[in-house]
Amino acid sequence: MQHSQQNRSETKIARPIAEANQDNAANTVRPILLDNQVLLPLIACLIGVVTVFIILYLARFFFSPVISAFVMGIVVSPLSRLLRKLRLNRALAALATMLLVLAGLAALIFALEPYITFAIQRGPAIWAEFRDALNGFTQMLKGLGDISKDIAASVTGAGAGEVEAEPEVEVPSFTDALFYAPQVLAQIMVFSGTLYFFLLARGDVYAWIGASMPVLTRDDLDRAERKVARYFLTITAINGAFGTIVGMVMMVLGMPSPVFWGLMAFLLNFIVYLGPILLAAALLVAGLVVFDGPFTVVPALVYMAMNATEGQFVTPALVGQRMSVSPLLVFLSLTFWLWFWGPIGGIIAIPLMIWTITITEAALGQSISAGFPGREAQSLKKARAG
Template sequence: MSDRTIDPPLSEPPEPVTEPLPPARHRHNAVAVATMGLFVIALLFSLYFGRDVLLPIMLALILSLLLRPCVRGLYRLGLPEGLGAAVMVVLVFGSVLIGVYTLSTPAVEWVNRMPRVLHELEFKLGDIREGIQRAREASRQLEQITSDQNGAAREVVVRGPSLAEQVFTQVEAVIANVVILQVLLYFFLARGRQSLEALIGTMRDVDDRVHYAMVAATVQQNIAAYLATITVINFFLGVATALAMWMWGLPNAALWGTLAGLINYIPFIGPAVVTAILFLVSVLSFDGLFNILGPPLTFVALTTLEGNFLTPMIVGRRLALNPIAVFVSILFWGWMWGIPGALLAVPILAILKILFDAHEPLKPIGALLG
């Protein structure tokens, strides 16, 4: 028997420890969430920096929804849509121009009087006067601290555009936006229906064409009725405010009534702003606590009646919106587009609610807004 050396068996290398890969569905969800986040960021970026272009388009679109029934009525009377659209544009902007011309004189007088507001409040309200005195004393102390060793305060002169140049620039921008708005409104009224029908006609599925035609009709009818109702309510609120301010003896009552009717398109914030303005005007116009508090408290009573009884009874059945959603929408669009955005916040929210309710996956969001 021969001696043989038996080699030990080679040990196999250990298998690498690897973590199990996540399921494909999870990876797909993560990619979808990341894509949606990037889309939202891009959308916010576009809305904010494109407001100079998007704001006139959105305003013209919402005005076209309001005025479209009028153009349709003129068409039934035998007036072509193009001519009817021109008539409505001339009537709307002509009325606005007449109103601005009529109220411009008292508005300019109050603007010129604003530098005197602080001085008059200082004598009529003792607490405010003491606060102003403390603020002036703190300002003087700060000036002494920042002065140099010789006691001469350092002066920093910032050269910029003059007041006349700034006013001219703002007026030029307003005129350009008004012209753009007029042109867009005319084309939306004259060609909007044909463009929408052509867009829906490109869809291959008949069910899709019927569905989106019904959605467009719902948006048109509900938003037009909502805007018309709110406009009528705000008109009568403005008239009631003007009459109440006239009875209290407040100067330029028509100006405050117009302001109340316009700013009431911004729920919550608008009435609060008008109340503060009426309080300041009352302080500057009257003596005595009763006369000073009378006009703002009267306006608060009018807006309470309108906001808690009249508007919910008329509008609530047609298009109910969540007050929280309304307030958040005002803050968001006000941050995006300023005062015009705050004015458009509620109509935009109403349009979004209708669109969300029309699509099954988005119905929970529509229920949250309602």
């Protein structure tokens, strides 16, 4: 009897110990399982993203005009909607919008063509003038005769005082290079076709995505489209006014080809941060070639002051804080797409980033750009409910 009672008591004691051991084992295994459940999808997602970008890079001659057409279609969507309100059917509205976009791009290219052709033909002479101006500026700063002679000898060779005649080389014009390049023509055709069919079937595509993805609706996609279009059209108006003012200021300063500098200010201002730096460097080089003395740096300094005023006061006032994004995110996105696809990547980087952020915020129901999670959730819910 005593043995049976002792066995029962040992059994009662052993059961809690065994259950506790099982709980401890479960607790030790559960974090590992949770880590694996989180880690494996992250690894799969990372591999998928890397694979997508590898494909985009290897097939960039196809995907760059396609994605550029998508971005352009989102930007000019208000024009297509306006034509629809004027009683045009979808096909005619899409065709008219595409033709207007191509006409605008062609007008911009032909406006820049004389200046680019002149720069190509006069490139050696401009470089020689810049080299002479830079050598004189270096000698003035250093004031060391022996070092200056060594630099002059290494740059100009034995005949430092003689100017070598540049050989006459027949350089094809920019228009010839454009229209005789099959690769460029193929990309233009891909861009035009993608833009037309995207404008034609944009609503159906949004409806299909909204029906296929439970976290997004067609209203979310329409909202992202309107946000990108509003941003890009506002920036285009700002850059147009800014380029006009820059051209007028360059004319007052006596810079040659002020229309060219105005157009370059308009275009390069789309590439935030890096575009103004490139134009300031170009104005500095042109100032060294055109002017003498301290006035050589005046065009670049005036442009930098104008760009700082526009970037700090005009753009924030017109665009608004509601569309502000982290400057670090803007810079990283811009540099990545410039490295990835060159100038085309630099142009589509900001609209593509704004569209991606807007879609992601709609899917998550919270803000990811301003750094305050949950702040946008209520506004997004109200927008969806409304």
